[in-house]
Amino acid sequence: MSFAQRTHACGELRATHAGNQVILNGWAHRVRDLGGVCFVDLRDRTGIAQVVIDPVAHPTYGEIRSECSLSVVGTVRERSPETKNPNMTTGDIEIVVDQFSVLGPAKPLPFPVSDEEQMSNVNEELRVKHRYLDLRRPSMYRRLALRAAAVGKLRRYLDDRGFIEVETPIFTKSTPEGARDYLVPYRLDPGKFYALPQSPQQYKQLLMVAGIERYYQIAKCFRDEAQRSDRQPEFTQLDLEMSFVTQEDILSLIEGMTVSVINDLIEEFDLPKDKIEGFKRLTFDESMHLYGCDKPDLRFGLPLFDLTDAVKESAFGVFRSTAEAGGSIRGVRYPGGGHLSRKEVGQLEDFCKEFGAKGMASFSIGDELGAEAGSQADGTYVSTHGLHVRGSIVKFFPPHEMEAILDAAQAERGDLLCIVADVYAAANNVLYRLRHEIGRRTGLADKRKLAFCFVVDFPLVEWNPEANRWDSTHHPFTSPKTEDLQYIESDPGRIRADCYDVVCNGTEWASGSIRIHRPDIQERCFRLLGIDEETIKARFGHIIEAFEYGAPPHGGIAPGIDRMIMFLTDDENIREVIAFPKVGQGYDPMMDAPSAIDPMQWAEMGLRLSQ
């Protein structure tokens, strides 16, 4: 089939093209039929241009419906001054139609593709079901283009530094550790299964043994876990690994790469983001102490404060008993929160309770300075700096404790001091979420900022009380710090690992480690994790053996591509940055997958349902 092929793109036409005959191909974005004249906004991936049709000369113009594909032959004309549209990049011109042809007629659409505002409310599943229409929207095209540019820049950055991209298998081996695997039945030996990789972890380490030295891959990863707004059953990581390197080498590579690529993208796509600079660096312990979590939002300050010492002998029973039991009394400032009503403070407390807090105590600091320091007759307190403190528990604290509290909190006028008493980890878990909520509410979590940081020195293992054993914090191949190896039998919780995360705005973005390359150390770690000889052989025999043939010291990291795009677009749902995402529990409403298989296929695979 032949048709008039484009000579120009819709978005490129300007007044300088006036007088040119052009051919445009695209879709009818909107049709405005005024009777004596008809305007069609013709859209292609570069933009939109207005086409003018004379109904008398072209009596079949009614065939042009919303979202049909079109070829238009016409002459570019500069619009008269009063009809120019300053809101369109092509608004100075229009194309007067000489000929047109509807290449693909379109039925009425399931949702208003040409109206971005209405589209923002359209049912998610419907959008995914007709994804090929949803993706016609310029905003969706832009996301895909941004993603492609990001991946391209990452590849180029690494190619320029001696990395080579290596593909690793999708059909691989189940290593039942971590998340649930997606399984693929093996026809030739019924009862055996491939697993889809949760990450190419073992392959990339084997590539290091193979002497590749610098590997990367834009890798699909598969994890059969409950879905979340920032998770999909299949997602993409920039997986990379290097040999003969230290943690420092990997961190500086990632930092340089991220700064370069992110800043390029901000500029190229004119994103409403501030350029980024070097990453802050925190140890795991510092991060927990200052921000209550290992993924702090560093767009703003408001570090947690600790009152345990200040109130351990307090007359307020909850604080005293928590401290006596070895717990922590910790809190966070809420600037401006001093104005909240009793009800609003109650809602904050409810917020805390959602995350397991037993309660939340608070002090409101007034805007005005009090004149005379000391406990007041009305049950409030005025500090030596004049801060006027209110709250139902103020009366429990004598002046020296109140001063210690205000000092530890670095309290300021207008603050609400939110305080949680619990075991250290539980108090932190509540307060980090409260801190992020405060950042969101106050606007301190500035949308223009991308605050990247490294969190380093994670503990190698953490105690799993349910299973009564030590579990890897990262994964079983993570190298303990040499100087901490001495604790492996005596005090495993004390061992720090050569393990690091990259965090951006309170979200984990990348995670990596220096790997164990010595079989003897790997064996000791397996033993610590309670993995017996037989299991080691069955699950990890290949990699242990590989390490016996001159494995180089090596390590790597894997940043999430989907999340990277989400940071840049401010999307809160990962579906927005994936061309063909799943909904709900991993369902693809467009393809109708997963779906039933033919009885023949069941038989061929040697499978049947147990019920």
Next chain:
RNA sequence: GGGGGUGUAGCUCAGUGGUUAGAGCGCCGGCCUGUCACGCCGGAGGUCGCGGGUUCAAGUCCCGUCAUCCUCGCCA
């Protein structure tokens, strides 16, 4: 696995237990020569997610179920 929200026209949403379930957009028809969210007039379009129950009467109340969104747990 737990909690919460949503489900009514193609889309987005209204809809006190009570007549024939409505609106905006879209769609169809008509009118319209400067629109750019074109405008005006008219029309069609409904398994009120599904199943059960209470009631003289259920979109509305109750129970169950399914889907979807968010969330806690989970995600080496």
